[in-house]
Structures are given as structure tokens and as C-alpha cells.
Amino acid sequence: MSSNALTLGDPLLDQEHAELQRLIDVLQAAPPDAALAALDALKAHAALHFGQEDGDLRRLGGANATCHLDEHAAVLRSLDEVRAVLERPQPPADLVGRLAAELSRWLPEHVQAMDAGIASVRTRERFGGAPVQLTRRSAS
Ligand SMILES: [Fe+2]
Ligand SMILES: [Fe+2]
Numbered sequence: 001m002s003s004n005a006l007t008l009g010d011p012l013l014d015q016e017h018a019e020l021q022r023l024i025d026v027l028q029a030a031p032p033d034a035a036l037a038a039l040d041a042l043k044a045h046a047a048l049h050f051g052q053e054d055g056d057l058r059r060l061g062g063a064n065a066t067c068h069l070d071e072h073a074a075v076l077r078s079l080d081e082v083r084a085v086l087e088r089p090q091p092p093a094d095l096v097g098r099l100a101a102e103l104s105r106w107l108p109e110h111v112q113a114m115d116a117g118i119a120s121v122r123t124r125e126r127f128g129g130a131p132v133q134l135t136r137r138s139a140s
Contacts, residue, residue: 005108010119016049017111024107028100035096036086043079050076056118068114075106 006017023042030038050072057065082099085091 006111008111008116008119010122013111013115013119013122016045016052017107017115019045020049021104021107024100024103027096028104030096032093036083039079039083039086039096043076043083046079047076053115053118056121060121064114064117068117071110071114075103 006021007014008017020042023038023045027035027038027042054069054072057069078099082095085095
């Protein structure tokens with residue numbers, strides 16, 4: 001996956017999404033005896049990151065924000081569900097791999113479809129309500 005798919009131009013969001021992807025990759029590569037620790041590290045970062053976005057979303061309100069909040073909650077729930085299965089004797093061998101693959105598919109879509117809205121709100125607020133527009137000068 002190209003890193004552009006995770007890049008929105010907001011330094012904090014970009015760094016947090018890159019770290020999320022790194023932790024998903026660690027989970028994907030984890031041997032069975034390291035899977036729980038890798039899952040816990042991913043959950044901790046995801047909970048922190050989603051929590052910060054959720055603060056913005058609650059402030060903004062509206063249907064898009066509700067949808068976005070729901071998606072964060074669903075991901076955290078999935079991580080908890082997989083963790084519960086992993087703690088059982090003889091969990092399915094491909095469970096963690098399937099979760100990691102699904103998260104790698106989900107993350108860039110989520111970033112581009114939902115987090116892009118947060119990036120533009122944060123940019124607007126940083127620049128005192130004036131959106132920054134970069135336009136190419138026409139060659140004349
Ligand atoms: Fe995000
Ligand atoms: Fe998000």
C-alpha cells in the first residue's frame with residue numbers, strides 16, 4: 001500500500017496513522033506467542049488515537065460525526081472480540097492474520113473517507129477560520 005493513502009497533510013494525524021499501520025504490520029508478522037502483546041499494543045494506540053478524534057467529532061456533531069464515532073467503536077470492539085478468542089485454548093491459526101489483513105484494508109479507506117474531514121477542520125481552526133488554499137499559478 002502506498003503511504004500516500006494514509007497521508008492527509010496534517011502532521012499529527014499522519015504520524016498517528018503511520019504508527020497504527022506499523023502496529024498492524026507487527027501484528028500481521030507476530031508469531032503465535034507474541035500475538036496477544038501485539039494486539040494489546042495496537043489496541044492501546046488505537047484507543048488513544050480514536051479518543052482524540054472522538055473529542056473533535058463530539059464537538060462537531062452531525063450525521064457524519066456519528067458515523068465516524070460508530071466506526072471507531074466497531075474497530076475497538078473487533079479487537080476485543082479477537083482478543084477474547086485468542087485467550088481460548090487453540091484459537092483458529094489464521095485469526096490474527098485475518099484481522100491484520102482486514103485492518104490494513106480498512107485503515108486507508110477510513111483515513112481518506114472520514115479522517116480527512118477532521119484534518120480540514122483542524123487546519124481551519126489552526127488558521128483562524130480561513131482555509132488554506134494552494135493554487136498553481138497559471139503559466140502565461
Ligand atoms: Fe484516524
Ligand atoms: Fe477516524
